[in-house]
Amino acid sequence: MKLGGQIVTFVIAWAVLLLLLGINVLLAYQPIGGLHGFVPIGIAATQAFIIMAIFMKLRGRPSLKWVFAGAGFFWLMILLGLSSTDYMTRAAWPL
Amino acid sequence: MSQRAAALKPEMQYADLAQQGETAQLGMWIFLATEVLFFGGMMAAYLAYRMTYNADFDAAAKESVIWIGSVNxxxxxxxSLTMVMAIHAAAERERQPIVYFLLATAALGLIFLGLKGYEYVEDYNDAVVPVLNFHPKEGNPGAVELFWLFYFYATLLHAVHLTIGIILVFFMAVRAKRGAFDAGYYAPLEVVGLYWSFVDTVWVFLFALIYPIGRSG
Structure with missing residues (x-):
């Protein structure tokens, strides 16, 4: 197999994913206060973006795939967003 | 022209093989969008309870075995890298590398499941398995149990998805070995690759929700 540009991209993506995993684990033991609620999710979202863009080949020219991937993301945001606004604004929760 | 290459024609509803391959990938993306909501519902429930019982979820999460989660x-x-390398090898019509990369992918999936099984045994020994052996060291037992219920439901459902992925990857390896992708049409491999990387994507979120919280205090 020839070592082409695409393979180099895959290997770099893999290395960055492992680096982000390492950062996630290291930060878990650091006193970063309230950020502990957001940092792991932020790192996971970055890892997911890399996997989808490079390993699942969403990058490149616009394609119909973007519509379906985007629809999944859009509905997930509705699910999480509307659920969160409910729970965050309940005056008496837990009952 | 070889017999296999000659037999490579698109199904009647497609103009050519490229369109057929694109359509197959689109079908998988539609399925994955439904899977996003499948796992998303569970994660929404987790987030709602974590907002409510933050300290108890922190206390529960630090009992999880982070080294196994990280290695996994x-x-x-x-x-995911070996899977995409298999697809790359198929694009270059190199039969042996396809088979090797697919077998490596399936083997890594089996290693994941093996480690996960070992982790469940550790969880049992740590008395954090609801119903079977549950004696939390700290926190409100009811809230701590909610965390562990999420942990087991989510990781078991993920393991089911991964098991299906391993079977599909192994099936693709057998097809590749028989030369099914030699003629340059490898859409089935790309479709399985999409599924495999999606299962990987779900896991990075599960890792973030389960392992790195509650450890800095």
Whole structure:
């Protein structure tokens, strides 16, 4: 197999994913206060973006795939967003 | 022209093989969008309870075995690399590398499941398995139990998805060995690759929700 540009991209993506995993684990033991609620999710979202863009080949020219991937993301945001606004604004929760 | 290449014609509803391949990938993306909501519902429930019982979830999460979770994340990320390398080999019509990369992918998936099984045994020994052996060391037992219920439901459902992925990857390896992708049409491999990397994506979120919280105090 020839070592082409695409393979180099895959290997770099893999290395960055492992680096982000390492950062996630290291930060878990650091006193970063309230950020502990957001940092792991932020790192996971970055890892997911890399996997989808490079390993699942969403990058490149616009394609119909973007519509379906985007629809999944859009509905997930509705699910999480509307659920969160409910729970965050309940005056008496837990009952 | 070889017999296999001559037999490579698109199904009647497609103009050519490229369109047929694109359509197959679109079908998988539609399925994955439904899977996003499948796992998303569970994650929404987790987030609602974590907002409510934050300290108890922190207390519960620090009992999870982070080294196994981390090694498993590395294993799964590496399996996504071997999967995409198999697809790359198919694009270059190199039969043996396809088979090797697919077998490596399936083997990494099995390693993940093996480590996960070992982790469940550790969880049992740590008395954090609801119903079977549950004696939390700290926190409100009811809230701590909610965390562990999420943990087991989510990781078991993920393991079911991964098992299906391993079977599909192994099936693709057998097809590749028989030369099914020699003629340059490898859409089935790309479709399985999409599924595999999606299962990997779900795991990086599960890792973030389960392992790195509650450890800095």
């Amino acid at each position: 994340t590395a294993v799964l990320v590496t399996s």
